[in-house]
Amino acid sequence: MEALWVYVSEQSQSMSTSAWTLLMLGVLLSLSIVVDTISRRTALPRISLLVLVGVAFALIQQGLLGGNAEPLNGLREPLINLALVMVAFLLGGELTLSRLKSTGPLIFALSAAVVIGSLAMVFTGLWLLDYSFAVALSLAAISVATDPAAVSEAIQESGKKSLAARVTLGIVAIDDAWGIIVFGLSMALLSWLGATSGGASLVHALWELGGALLLGTALGFPAAWLTGQLKPGRPTQAEALALMLLIAGLSSYLNVSALLAAMVAGFVIVNVSSHHTRSFSEIEQIEWPFLVFFFVLAGASLNLAYLSTALGLVAAYIVLRSIGRYLGGYLGVLAMRRREPRLNTDIGLALLPQAGVAMGMALLAAERFPQQGQLIVATVVTSTIIFELFGPLLVKRVMADTGKNDTY
Template sequence: MTETLGAFALLAWLAYLVSRLLARRHLPELVGFLIVGALLGPSGVELISDQELASLRPLTEVALAILMFVIGERVSTRALRAAKWTLTTGATQYVLSAVLVFWATRAVGADRSVALVLAALAGAGAPMTIAHIVSSVKARGAYATGVVGTHAVSDALATTTFAAVLPIATILADQDADISAAVVDFVQLGIGGAVLGLLGGWFISRLGFQIETSGELLLFVLVHILLGWAVADWLEISLPLAALMAGATAASVSPEAFSLRLFRTVKSIEQPLYLLFFALAGASIHLDDLGGVGIVGIVYISVRVGAKIVGGLIGGLFGGLGWKTALRLGVNLTPQAGVAVGLAVLASEVLGTPGAEAATVVLGSVVLFELVGPLLVAKDLKGSSDEDESGSAASTQLELPGKVLIASSMATEIPEWLIDLAARWRSRLVVYQPEEPESDSVQNLLALCATKDVEVEFRPLRTESFTGAVVRTTAEVQADMVVLFAERPEGATSRLVLFPSERVARELTVPVLTFPIAMQGPPEPVQRTRRWPWLS
């Protein structure tokens, strides 16, 4: 095991160096991970053998689960409402790819079971590949986010469809058909993954909301993803689908502020996970598979690319995109990896010879799609990012806050100028501080706001955790701005610890205006004059 980890460390180091060289040439570093992995893997100099890759499989699966959990944010209900074309394009291109690939491969002589498996996998995408490209080229805007979401929708459809057609392919391949076992396989692979993801995402949302520190939140998520991996392995259900559904569920049912904090925390470790996953994925690529695709593989590749472009155009137009953007979208849907590879290997294990034939075609095409596709996607997303930045700079408008939360860790008199500003903005105020609603100061505040026609709500602060209380209240009242009156000790203070106002500002995504309240801090240390030893 030590030799395996040492070989992987060398592989990761070389992959990182090559990725940095490609980044200087404005090329996606993902290509460097894949190329170095392929050259040093079993099909190259065999720095890592197939047996060593198998021993590292648990690490790859856990990395895959964490990355798919992060991608689940892109297919949450909020993301789908923001970019409706994500769902229409994902479904349209998947159905079109499946139908056309089935009939085209059957026309050139492919067996029915082989054609059925290829049809189920043709629409699958590569959400992790696209997510990494979006991050590496620093693409921004709804289009870049929607492309990742479309790939994630495609993988979810591919997993559930494959689970449904695998029993049918088993019967068509003249294998020993067991109807009850086929139903169990469908439940485990498709429905089981979705149910596990829904439960896991809801559990993470409900309990993780109470965690304040980012380190503890990250540990909480990682522990439960490991638990989900163990459950998925024990029940033999789809881990990528479960992780994707968990991320989508957590992003959908959580308050927006916590959802942003949750995924921002997990994303802090995604770069090393990308290197781990794609370097090992590159090592798993067998370059000799390209020579074994045959006429069926050539037809599969050609028809899949055409169906992706046409499906992206049709689905994008239905979702409200312009025809130029929808046409570009189809090209960005061509990369394929991850889920398609795993399902193809499963088909070879279940179906025997027909499954091995289908797996050879899929794995051979993945080599091409993974080495060429990212270059095209990176070029397109880089251009779209520049367009979005230039367009947004010209149309940026400042919006006044509709609701302002005024919070204080101690009883504080709210300045009258702040209430005047709220009246000018026509903003609603929510005051949150440790006082009783019946106190004279609160009644005076309510009366002053009434005279200035400012709608105000007072909430008493009854918790010791000021940071967590402000973050939760901001999410509950959906505040557009937060004004803090927070304590700041005078004198010597350790900058290793953040002040409450600084912690609140880091946790929230809305503007935070802070007014420090001076408090007596520890005394300043005595400054001692240093002398040279020979002068003492």
């Protein structure tokens, strides 16, 4: 037995980096199956459980082993970027012209009110609490994003088909699009303010946004044409994955916003191609394994050295974002009261869940501003777990408060 233990130890020490990476990929996907089972039996959100798996890795790695190595070595950044590109692409696919016309001024006005409420409340509050401009603006931009999956699942479980349910689903369909745009503008502004050469930085900021629009359009139109020429199945799947890799790679190479480029490409395809559902359905089929890696890596990005420092910021962020969402929804409903008197003023509380896009923004902000990055990541990862645990409960409460005769 002792000889066997010595042999195993020697083999583990001599394990190559590629073998270790492949092993970790298999372990993480296996854990996702366990997490899915636990989620179904306990009603706990899968996303929060996956993030907790990453946090557990960080605790073991940093607390017990005393190191700070990444679980997937050099694959961390490309996997995160690819997962975010997929999410943004699918979000762009939700923005059909017919849907934008049908939602009308009601959903647009309420979503804008909630976005402005979150942005203003979080930024002003953190700024008054003496946090740096970069931290306050980054977290304010991140606060705009919502978790569409958690909100829609909670509404489905509530069984409500009211106006409030329809409006809430309409808001979350475009909420992350607002978040991506606001986050891109915020990062460009911070880059411009932090640069020594204002003119060159302004050009870079404009290119980061404008270049993303150009890249998304340039890739979206050929992809829309190609989608109609390919038969459903493996060719379409290869085309969809190739598009995601091209967006992620070219965005990084050209230094433009990958999230915005992917969203624009999705918007172009869904509104130009008559067979647009093929590409989006193929991405949905292969998206989950990448999201598993993304959420675990997001949790593993938590630096325990910053956790105690971030607790005050976490509490402030949760309170300010909650107040901002509530006030934004309250004022938005009041402004639209004459048009639609059936909406409850607490609809903003149904928009608290926050997950993938928010954590992706935090990781991107950490790469852009490493001095403040760990504090931002610690704040968003911790608050995301709380929002994902309690947010769906508030969604159900808001839906339950809706009148029984409030159908739409």
